[in-house]
Amino acid sequence: MPERKTFGGGGGYERPKGYRLYETVMDKEGNPVDKKIVDFKADKGEKNRRVVILDENLDYAVRLHKQFKLDGTWANMVVCRSGLNDTKGCPLCDVLERRYSWLLCGTLIDRDGWTSTEGNNKGTNYPNLRRLLLIPDQVAETFETIGEELEGGWRGAQFKVSRSSGEKSLRIGDNWREDFRAGKLKEQDMLDEFEESAERYGLSVERFSQAFDYDSIFKPKSYEELLEIANEYKKTIGRSPSEERGSRPKSLETAGKGGDEDEDADALPF
Numbered sequence: 431m432p433e434r435k436t437f438g439g440g441g442g443y444e445r446p447k448g449y450r451l452y453e454t455v456m457d458k459e460g461n462p463v464d465k466k467i468v469d470f471k472a473d474k475g476e477k478n479r480r481v482v483i484l485d486e487n488l489d490y491a492v493r494l495h496k497q498f499k500l501d502g503t504w505a506n507m508v509v510c511r512s513g514l515n516d517t518k519g520c521p522l523c524d525v526l527e528r529r530y531s532w533l534l535c536g537t538l539i540d541r542d543g544w545t546s547t548e549g550n551n552k553g554t555n556y557p558n559l560r561r562l563l564l565i566p567d568q569v570a571e572t573f574e575t576i577g578e579e580l581e582g583g584w585r586g587a588q589f590k591v592s593r594s595s596g597e598k599s600l601r602i603g604d605n606w607r608e609d610f611r612a613g614k615l616k617e618q619d620m621l622d623e624f625e626e627s628a629e630r631y632g633l634s635v636e637r638f639s640q641a642f643d644y645d646s647i648f649k650p651k652s653y654e655e656l657l658e659i660a661n662e663y664k665k666t667i668g669r670s671p672s673e674e675r676g677s678r679p680k681s682l683e684t685a686g687k688g689g690d691e692d693e694d695a696d697a698l699p700f
């Protein structure tokens with residue numbers, strides 16, 4: 431895969447692992463760099479993780495190939511080319527046996543953030559992390575209902591997110607309760623409260639407080655690039671059937687085995 435400079439992970443530059451989505455941010459010297467986008471997840475059994483939604487509406491849907499093992503990780507995400515305005519089709523649909531996910535997209539700030547568990551900064555909490563919310567098709571309606579009941583739309587709405595501990599529990603949490611006590615976060619609140627996190631992330635606080643530019647982060651790769659990925663994937667098939675083969679079975683988030691859960695460790699913390 432192509433070498434590209436990224437900023438994030440433990441800080442500094444790193445070779446990306448697998449195929450991911452990126453947002454352009456500024457490094458400390460003011461140079462544009464691609465930063466790996468982290469999708470939101472709650473831990474199994476976790477209670478009341480606090481998040482705030484940045485979108486006005488949750489109405490952007492994307493067809494993604496995700497959770498297929500390549501380049502040593504399950505955390506791959508590649509936009510599907512099927513249905514685009516050409517007749518070539520999607521090479522990944524062919525090799526992944528059409529396994530893809532329709533996902534409703536949102537942007538949230540994970541207010542609780544991440545707490546370092548080792549090293550010099552052990553115990554330090556980094557709040558207000560920018561995360562991509564990927565809502566699986568099967569719960570899109572639930573989110574629609576939540577949206578209808580929100581006064582004044584999604585933007586600034588705060589939630590407490592819990593996730594059951596079951597093997598097949600939903601990655602984004604299966605219980606979203608509006609945090610009435612915290613109330614809605616106002617524009618000025620965001621600018622005040624996110625300033626430090628925005629600087630660490632590499633965006634102005636104004637940009638940090640806005641949703642991802644979905645057209646840009648989900649810009650499909652070319653047919654040729656997808657063909658290359660598909661060929662790379664094909665080589666892994668049959669090498670070690672139990673481990674390497676295939677994307678995860680059945681439905682996206684709920685597939686039990688194969689360990690996406692902790693494969694994201696490289697994506698932490700910011």
Ligand SMILES: [Zn+2]
Nearest residue numbers: 510511520523
């Ligand atoms: Zn496809």
